Amino acid sequence: MTGIDCTHAYAHLTGVLMHYVTAGHGDPVVLLHGWPQTWREWRHVIPLLARRYRVIAPDLRGLGDSSRPLDGYDSRTLGADVGELLAHHLGIERFHLVGHDWGGPTAFALACQRPDAVRSLAIVDVTVPGIGPDLSQGGRRWHHAFHMTPDLPERLIEGRERDYLTWFYREFSWQPDAIGAQDIDEYVRTYSQPGAMRAGFALYRSIPRNVADNRALHDSGFRLRMPVLAVGGARTEARGRAGEPELSLREIADDVQGMIVEDCGHFIPEEQPQLLAQALMGLFGRAK
Numbered sequence: 001m002t003g004i005d006c007t008h009a010y011a012h013l014t015g016v017l018m019h020y021v022t023a024g025h026g027d028p029v030v031l032l033h034g035w036p037q038t039w040r041e042w043r044h045v046i047p048l049l050a051r052r053y054r055v056i057a058p059d060l061r062g063l064g065d066s067s068r069p070l071d072g073y074d075s076r077t078l079g080a081d082v083g084e085l086l087a088h089h090l091g092i093e094r095f096h097l098v099g100h101d102w103g104g105p106t107a108f109a110l111a112c113q114r115p116d117a118v119r120s121l122a123i124v125d126v127t128v129p130g131i132g133p134d135l136s137q138g139g140r141r142w143h144h145a146f147h148m149t150p151d152l153p154e155r156l157i158e159g160r161e162r163d164y165l166t167w168f169y170r171e172f173s174w175q176p177d178a179i180g181a182q183d184i185d186e187y188v189r190t191y192s193q194p195g196a197m198r199a200g201f202a203l204y205r206s207i208p209r210n211v212a213d214n215r216a217l218h219d220s221g222f223r224l225r226m227p228v229l230a231v232g233g234a235r236t237e238a239r240g241r242a243g244e245p246e247l248s249l250r251e252i253a254d255d256v257q258g259m260i261v262e263d264c265g266h267f268i269p270e271e272q273p274q275l276l277a278q279a280l281m282g283l284f285g286r287a288k
Contacts, residue, residue, distance in 0.1 A: 004047040011089040015072055018085055019065035020058035024050025027119075028092045029284070031057040032082065034101020034126070035200050036165045038064030038190055040183065041100065044273035049280065053096070058085060060106065062199025064190050073202035074209045075129070078102075079110035083117075093117060096284050100124035100269055102203050104245075105210060111224060112217060120287040122229040122280055123249060125241050125266050130211035131218050132248030133241075141239070143168075147204035154198055161192045174238040174265040175272075183270075217252070224253035229283040231259045231268060231276065238265025257283070 006023045021039050023046050031042045039057040049055050059066040061081050062073060072078070086092040097118045099107030104126035111118040129135045136144040147153055157164045165188060169179040191197060230249040233240020246258030259279055264271045 004050045006046065011085050013081055013084045013089065015069055016061045016081055017067040018058050018061070018081060020056060020085065021046075022057075023047070023055045024053055026053045027284070028086070028095035029053040029055050029280075030082065030086065030095050030097050030107075031055060032097070032099040032103030032107050033057070033060065033063075034099075034103050035063070035203055036168055036191055037101070037187060040064075040186055041267070041269050043183075043270075045269050045277050045280075048274065048277035052281070053284070056086070056090070056092075056095075058082060059190075060103070062202065063196065068193075068195035068199045071202075073199065074206040074213070075105040075109040076113070076210075076213060078106040079108075079113055082106065083110050083114055087117075094119050096120045096122075096280075096287065098122040098124065098280060099126075101126050101266070105129055108214075111226070112222065115224060115226065118226055120227045120229070120283050121224065121253075122231065122283055123245050124231045124268050124276070125233050125245065127241065127244050127248035128214055128252070129207055130214035132251050133244040135207065135211075144204055144207065147201040148207065150205075153201050157197055161197065162188045165191060169267070172239040172266040173271055174233070174235040174240070174263055175270075178267055178271040222252065224249075225255070226253075227283055227286040228253045228256045229259060229279060230256055231261060231279065233264040233266055233268050233271070234260045234262045235265045240265045240268075255286075 006021050011018045033041045038059050042057050046055050062068045097107045104123040108128050111121045127133050230245035232242045232245045249256045261272050
C-alpha cells in the first residue's frame with residue numbers, strides 16, 4: 001500500500017476483541033471482508049480510497065486477528081459488532097458501507113439495523129440470504145453444505161488449512177495472480193490459529209437463521225432507502241455471481257445500481273481493485 005499509512009488497532013467490544021485497520025482522512029468508509037479472507041483482501045482498494053476517505057477495515061468476529069467467541073456468527077450479530085466499533089469505539093455516526101462475500105450479508109444486516117447511519121451500501125459478489133437468488137446456487141457452491149455439517153470439516157481440514165484454502169483462492173479467481181503467495185501465507189497464518197476454521201464454518205452454520213431473519217424483514221415491507229451498488233463478477237466459471245447481487249438487492253432496496261465486472265471471478269477486490277474503487281467512489285458521490 002505504497003504512500004498510504006495504515007494503522008492497526010484493537011477494540012474491546014461486547015463479546016469480541018476486534019482488530020481493525022484505518023487509513024486516510026475524510027468521510028468514513030467501512031470495508032467488510034469475506035471468507036476465507038481478512039481485512040487484507042482490501043489491500044489494493046484501501047490506498048485508492050484513502051486519498052479521499054477515512055477507511056476502516058475490521059476483521060470480523062472470529063476471523064483474522066479478532067478474537068474467536070464460540071457463538072454470535074449470524075449476520076445480525078456480526079453487523080452489531082461493526083456498529084459498536086463505529087459508534088461507541090470510534091465515534092463515527094454516519095458512514096459508507098461495503099461488504100464482499102460474508103461481509104455482504106453483514107453489511108446488509110447493519111444497514112437494516114442502522115439505516116440512518118449508512119449513507120450508501122455496496123454488496124460485492126454475494127446475495128442476501130433468503131432474498132432473491134439462492135445464496136448456495138442450488139448446491140453449486142458445494143462448500144456451503146460441507147461447512148454447515150457439524151464437526152466434520154474441522155476434523156478433515158485440521159493441519160491441511162493451506163491446501164484447502166488455496167483451492168478456493170485459485171478456483172474462485174479468474175485473474176490467476178490476484179492472490180499471491182505472500183497473501184496466501186497471511187491468510188493461512190490467521191486461519192491456522194486455534195478456533196479460526198471453526199469460526200469460519202460458523203458463518204455457514206448460521207445460514208438458516210440469516211434466511212429466516214431476512215425473509216421476515218422482507219415480508220414486513222421494510223425497504224432500504226440509501227443508494228445501493230450491487231456488484232458481481234462476470235466469470236461465473238470462476239464463481240462470479242454476475243447479475244445475482246442486483247436481483248437480490250432490488251427486492252428490498254429502492255435505489256439500486258447493478259455492476260458486472262468483466263474478466264473477474266469471485267474475488268473482485270483483489271482481481272479488479274481499480275474498477276471496484278472507481279465504482280465505489282461513484283456510489284459515494286450519489287449519497288447524501
